[in-house]
Amino acid sequence: MVNDSQTVTRVRAALEDAGAIGEVRILPDSARTAAAAATALGCEVGAIANSLIFDAAGEPVLILTSGAHRVDTDKVAADHALPGLRRGQPEFVRTHTGQAIGGVAPVGHPAPLRTLVDRWLDRYDVVWAAAGHPHAIFSTTYDELLRLTGGRPADVENP
Numbered sequence: 690m691v692n693d694s695q696t697v698t699r700v701r702a703a704l705e706d707a708g709a710i711g712e713v714r715i716l717p718d719s720a721r722t723a724a725a726a727a728t729a730l731g732c733e734v735g736a737i738a739n740s741l742i743f744d745a746a747g748e749p750v751l752i753l754t755s756g757a758h759r760v761d762t763d764k765v766a767a768d769h770a771l772p773g774l775r776r777g778q779p780e781f782v783r784t785h786t787g788q789a790i791g792g793v794a795p796v797g798h799p800a801p802l803r804t805l806v807d808r809w810l811d812r813y814d815v816v817w818a819a820a821g822h823p824h825a826i827f828s829t830t831y832d833e834l835l836r837l838t839g840g841r842p843a844d845v846e847n848p
Contacts, residue, residue, distance in 0.1 A: 694821065694822045694825070696787060696788050696789075696792070696794075696797065696821030696822055697713065697820055697821045697822050697825045699787065699797040699821060700713065700794045700796055700797035700820045700821040700825070700827070701713050701820070702797070703794075703796040703797040703837075704796060704820075704827060704837070707796070707836070707837050709827070709829060709833060709837060710828075710829065710830070710833060711827040711828035711829045711833075712827060712828070713820045713825055713826070713827045714820075714825070714826055714827065714828075715824055715825055716729050716824050716825070716826060717729075717824075718824070719791070719823040719824055720819075720823060720824065720826060721791035721792070721823045722756075722791075723737040723739055723756025723757075724756070726756070726817060726819075726826060727756060730817055730826070732815070732817065733757075733813070734756040734757050735755045735756055735757035735758075735809065735810075735812065735813065736755075736756070736810075736813040736815060736816055736817060737755070737756035737816075737817050737818075738753045738754070738755065738756075738795065738806075738807075738810055738816050738817065738818040738829075738834060739753070739754050739755075739756055740753055740793040740794060740795050740818060740819055741753075741754060741760060741776070741777075741793075742776075742777040742781065742782040742785060742786060742790075742793060742802075743760075743762070743765075743771075743774050743775060743776055743777055744773075744774070744775055744776070744777045744778070744781055745766070745771040745772060745773060745774045746771075746772045746773045748771075748803065749777065749781070749785035749786075749802050749803070750771060750774070750802065750803050750804070750805065751786075751795065751802040751803070751804040751805070751838065751840070752765065752804075752805045752807070752843070752845060753795055753804065753805070753806045753807060753810065753818070753834055753838070753840065754807040754809075754845050754846075755807045755809040755810050757809065758807060758809060758845060758846045759846060760845045760846065761845065761846045761847050762774045762775060762776075764844070764845070764846070764847055765805065765843065765845055768843070768844070769805065769843065785798065785799070785800075785802065786798045786799075786802075787799050788821050788822075789823075791819075791823045792819045792820075792821055792822040792823040792824075792825065793819055793821075794818060794819050794820050794821045794827075795818050795819075795834060795837060795838050795840075796837050796838065797821055801839060802838075804838040804839060804840030804841070805840060805841055805842075805843035805845065806831070806834050806835055806838065806840040806841065806842055806843060807843060807844075807845045807846075808842050808843065808844055809845075810831045810834065811831040811832075811842075813831070814830070815828050815829075815830065816828070816829050816830060816831055816834060817829075818834070
């Protein structure tokens with residue numbers, strides 16, 4: 690059962706410990722993509738915070754990007770001195786987050802990750818992020834995502 694998933698339990702605990710405002714919700718269907726999550730929640734795809742793990746020469750980097758954007762790895766690598774930035778492979782993602790692609794949360798990882806948060810998410814009063822499983826999500830805000838993750842605001846796509 691999703692509610693009892695170890696990863697969802699870890700994410701819930703991390704959110705509670707940090708005094709997060711949102712509550713974890715379980716969706717009836719999988720929301721592995723921003724479009725699927727937006728449809729399930731009845732919100733704009735841009736209000737979905739995709740938690741994407743990148744590999745920068747072996748260093749995991751979490752980029753929380755609006756569902757309306759694709760990360761421009763060349764731009765992000767140049768702007769943030771991240772050599773060889775590329776999407777993390779599934780085993781790399783699981784090693785550094787304890788979570789599977791399609792349900793990676795911005796919190797609840799074995800160790801803190803260097804994190805960049807797409808400035809575009811600041812346009813929304815409510816932002817939705819995965820909670821450690823493709824059926825689990827939680828509501829938050831841009832400012833809270835910065836606080837929860839210790840992340841830095843970033844422009845992640847070329848205009």
